[in-house]
Amino acid sequence: MMDIRIRTRLLVSFAIVLALLVGVGGYSLNRMNLLADLTNDLYEHPFTVRKSIRDAYLNLMQMNRSLNRMVTSPDSTTVSADMQAINDSEKEFMRNMGIVRERFLGKQGDVDDVIRAYEEWKPLRDRVIALASANQKVKAKELLTGVDAKLFTALDKESGDILTFADRKAAEFFKGAQSTARMSLIITALAVVAAAGIVVLVAVTLTRSIIRPLGSAMEVAARVADGDLTVTVPPTTGRDEMNLLLQTFGRMVESLRRQTMDIHEGVNVLAASAGEILASTTQVASSAAETASALNETTATVEEVKQTTQLAAQKARNVADTAQRSLQVSQGGRKAVENSVEGMNRIREQMATIAESIVNLSEQSHAIGEIIATVNDLAEQSNLLAVNASIEAAKAGEHGKGFAVVAHEVKSLADQSKQATAQVRALLNDIQKGTNAAVMATEQGSKAVEAGEKQASEAGEAIRLLTESIAESANASAQITATSQQQMVGMDQVALAMENISEASTLSVTSTKQSEASAQNLHELGQKLKRLVEQFKL
């Protein structure tokens, strides 16, 4: 049993069930077919015969009524219509009788009797019709009454036989059908019970053979599902699918355990690595943020430096212009100093002339002083003379009075002369002092002019050096201007590059943040995996 494949088992079981089903079903169908035949016979023979007899009888009645109307009606116009109705009823009668003849299971003579009765009645009828057409209605009426009674009596007798036979036959058929149905019912019930028992047996056997190894597999699977990989599958030796499944399951659990152990190790490594990655990513992210901020500052600084450089370039241009102007000014200054040196030379010469003139004046005033001394001496003498004259006049007494006046006058003149000479002498003294001062001033002026000349020369030399320096400065400032122009261009490029770097750094910060989030996710995943793996018992 255990070595048979489940498919085979299932096929066999279903074949048994199918055979039982077909057997029971076929038998039931057979019996039902039989019943249907019986019912059909019942319908086709007794029932149809009875119905056709009735119809035929009804047709005869219709013919009779039409004849009656034809006979009784005073109007002869309806004769043709009644003739027509009689013909139709006749045809119908004949058709029904045909059916009866065909279906009737009893003796055919009974049917022939009916038809013969009709055939006998038919000439009478035609005579009635002819009388009615000839408008001899009273006669027709009399004839008809006699004919009818004879006809219907015969007909009632013949058709009654047929009907009786048909009724008997119908009862026979019904009884047969009833017995057949009861028989088939009993047999079918028995067959169904037997089939059910067989099916139950087969199902129980099949189920047990499948369920038992499946149960142990399910037990193992449940423990595996709970994470217990220490479970061992009981060893089996069978060759069917379930045992193979169990063996495979055991191998699967074994390999699952190995893999889970590998995964456990791997997950441990992964979790640790994810933690390290997260840490380093966080560090990288913070570094990137710092770098970004530093880059922002650097960018701002570079911008400021750029502006400073522009300012410096502008200043350098200004300086270059200023240096150029300074060069021109210093060259002008050099010429001016040379002119001033020449002017100083001329001034020195003039100073010498002035000094000489002043000395001459001094000498002349000295001469004037000598003359004045002489004049003063003369005045002194005049004074004394005047005094003596006064004395003499006083001695002369009254006679000398006029003389005394003259003497007084002379004395006053002498005094005036003396005062004048004193004034002149004072003036001469002033002149002398003035000339001395002038000479000294001239000397000082001359020295000052010499010093000025020397200073002017020195200034000239200084200005010459200054001019050279300024020329060098002008060259240097021109170079500085060019350099600062280049620097400005360079700073522009640097600023642009810094802008790009800053953008890149911003992107980098964003991506590092994403990386950090990813690392975080990875870390969480690692932890989760670790937890998951730790759920397994190894």
Add this chain to the structure above:
Amino acid sequence: MTHTPFAQSGKTIDWNDIHQRLEAARVALSQELSPEEEKRILKTRAAALAREPLSGETTEGHLEILEFLLAYERYGIEMSWVRETCPLKDLTPIPCTPAFVLGLINVRGEIISVIDLKKFFDLPEKGLTDLNKVVIVHGGDMTFGILADEILGVRPVPGETIQPTLPTLTGIREEYLKGITGERTIILDGNRILNDRRIIVNDEE
């Protein structure tokens, strides 16, 4: 000479001003007195001369004195004692004489001794003075020269203005002073000076 050009360094020299001033000086120097001016001066002088002398000048109350300066002080002496004045020159010092005798001078052939009143009066020396004038006085048989710094002239002095000598003036000077005027001119007593025995140098004494 406050307008030296070099003393005014820093200021611009106003050459126009200087030229104008030089021109003015030249004009002033070369200017001769016009005849009208000359006549005007002479007229003024004549008017001054023709003025009547001060009242009482010739009256007896007045004293004609010769005024002279000696050691910054004004001295006066009566004209009656004055013979003449002359400049001091060719003074011959005489040895073995008192300090107030300076020496001898020759005035037109006459030998006259010269004395220094400062020394004679024991006045303190107040610096050097000119001492180049001699007032020759004489009285009786006595004639000598008094050394003076300067002869101021002759002028009358009203007698009532002469006051007695100040009580502060003591010593030998007091003896030879006649009085002092309102203008603080010291009037010498010629009579006493000329007749003083101390002034006579006697070898035999």
